[in-house]
Amino acid sequence: MAKKLSADLTLFAVTAALLGFGLVMVWSSSSVLAQEHHGSAYHFFLRQMAWAAVGLVALYGAMRIDYRRLRTPGFVYGLFGVTSILLIAVLFMPAVNDVHRWFRIGALSFQPVELAKLSLILFLAFHLERKRDQVDQFLPALFPALLLLGWYAFLVFSQPDLGSAFTLGLIAAAMLFLAGVRLRYFAMLFAVAVPLLAYAILTAGYRVARIQAFLDPWAAERRSGSSYQLIQSLIAVGTGGVTGVGFMEGQQKLFYLPYPYSDFIYAVVGEELGLVGAVLVVIAFTLFLWRGLRAAWRAPDAFGLLLAAGLTLAIVLQAFINLSVVLGLLPTKGIPLPFVSAGGSSLLFTLVGVGLVLNVSQHAD
Numbered sequence: 001m002a003k004k005l006s007a008d009l010t011l012f013a014v015t016a017a018l019l020g021f022g023l024v025m026v027w028s029s030s031s032v033l034a035q036e037h038h039g040s041a042y043h044f045f046l047r048q049m050a051w052a053a054v055g056l057v058a059l060y061g062a063m064r065i066d067y068r069r070l071r072t073p074g075f076v077y078g079l080f081g082v083t084s085i086l087l088i089a090v091l092f093m094p095a096v097n098d099v100h101r102w103f104r105i106g107a108l109s110f111q112p113v114e115l116a117k118l119s120l121i122l123f124l125a126f127h128l129e130r131k132r133d134q135v136d137q138f139l140p141a142l143f144p145a146l147l148l149l150g151w152y153a154f155l156v157f158s159q160p161d162l163g164s165a166f167t168l169g170l171i172a173a174a175m176l177f178l179a180g181v182r183l184r185y186f187a188m189l190f191a192v193a194v195p196l197l198a199y200a201i202l203t204a205g206y207r208v209a210r211i212q213a214f215l216d217p218w219a220a221e222r223r224s225g226s227s228y229q230l231i232q233s234l235i236a237v238g239t240g241g242v243t244g245v246g247f248m249e250g251q252q253k254l255f256y257l258p259y260p261y262s263d264f265i266y267a268v269v270g271e272e273l274g275l276v277g278a279v280l281v282v283i284a285f286t287l288f289l290w291r292g293l294r295a296a297w298r299a300p301d302a303f304g305l306l307l308a309a310g311l312t313l314a315i316v317l318q319a320f321i322n323l324s325v326v327l328g329l330l331p332t333k334g335i336p337l338p339f340v341s342a343g344g345s346s347l348l349f350t351l352v353g354v355g356l357v358l359n360v361s362q363h364a365d
Contacts, residue, residue: 008361009363011358018288018338022265025265025269026048026341028247029044047344051344053105059352067303067356080184084152086115088362090159091159114345115349116152121306124175124310128306136182149169149172154246163321170317171317210331210333213328230328232267233328234328239259240275242275244274251271253271263322263325264326265340266322269281292309292312295357312357315354319338321335322336339351
């Protein structure tokens with residue numbers, strides 16, 4: 001019998017620690033650039049503080065509303081409709097660096113792909129619970145899930161944002177696996193996905209350049225300068241050594257490392273706090289993964305299990321991709337580090353996701 005418990009305090013403490021650490025590192029990594037470009041060293045820090053405050057309010061709201069009230073067709077399909085409209089509308093927004101990913105209102109910006117992650121997870125949890133007795137049948141269970149995934153991935157890819165489209169696919173694959181979908185279906189999906197991914201890469205010159213930079217950054221830099229970000233990131237991490245050069249003392253963030261306060265903030269962590277600080281971040285996300293999956297396994301129903309597991313894996317997967325990019329283990333891609341990188345909509349929806357996981361953790365068999 002499910003009973004109401006207190007929320008997982010360890011999970012909340014890890015979230016708060018990462019959030020607080022992120023605010024400190026945003027200040028360290030952005031103050032000089034903010035002063036130079038915006039006339040105030042506090043520009044990015046104050047914006048992140050504001051988003052963190054809004055996100056914590058949203059976390060509290062997500063934690064207080066019983067997650068089982070989200071398990072209704074009206075809410076799930078309504079969120080799908082709103083998300084689809086936003087993903088289509090953003091394609092008509094003014095381009096920023098030749099991409100259409102943001103709605104901008106003054107100093108505020110919003111990326112609908114962040115809502116798409118939440119919508120996808122919620123739909124899959126709702127759908128796969130309803131079809132749990134038919135999960136091995138393609139048409140009743142797998143086809144609707146793949147149809148929604150393909151629709152979202154297509155719209156996100158059209159921005160263009162292959163990395164986020166790929167991330168949506170990984171999140172869906174993890175949830176389908178947890179729901180018990182047979183491995184033969186994954187083999188079929190892999191056979192379809194690999195050629196599509198190869199086509200998407202080979203038909204875009206900048207993506208090919210990123211792959212070349214990943215395989216041999218030094219040769220790519222000499223040839224075309226396409227690995228500048230990666231090289232500056234590796235220099236920052238390597239300079240930090242074991243204990244780092246000291247908080248606020250990093251040099252790569254001073255007009256060398258692109259976007260040191262967002263996509264490459266982990267490189268600043270490595271330079272200023274060294275191997276010790278970098279490893280502590282990994283430990284924090286590992287602890288977050290453990291507590292999130294623990295909440296999922298203890299959920300009283302399949303919807304709660306899939307919802308908590310999907311949200312937890314989405315956050316940790318994004319962190320893994322960001323860390324791997326910074327360390328040169330994956331090709332360069334602009335995906336923020338959850339809780340730590342500067343970014344409003346990413347932080348907001350990440351905290352909403354944590355709130356829902358904490359919500360599930362309040363119930364147990």
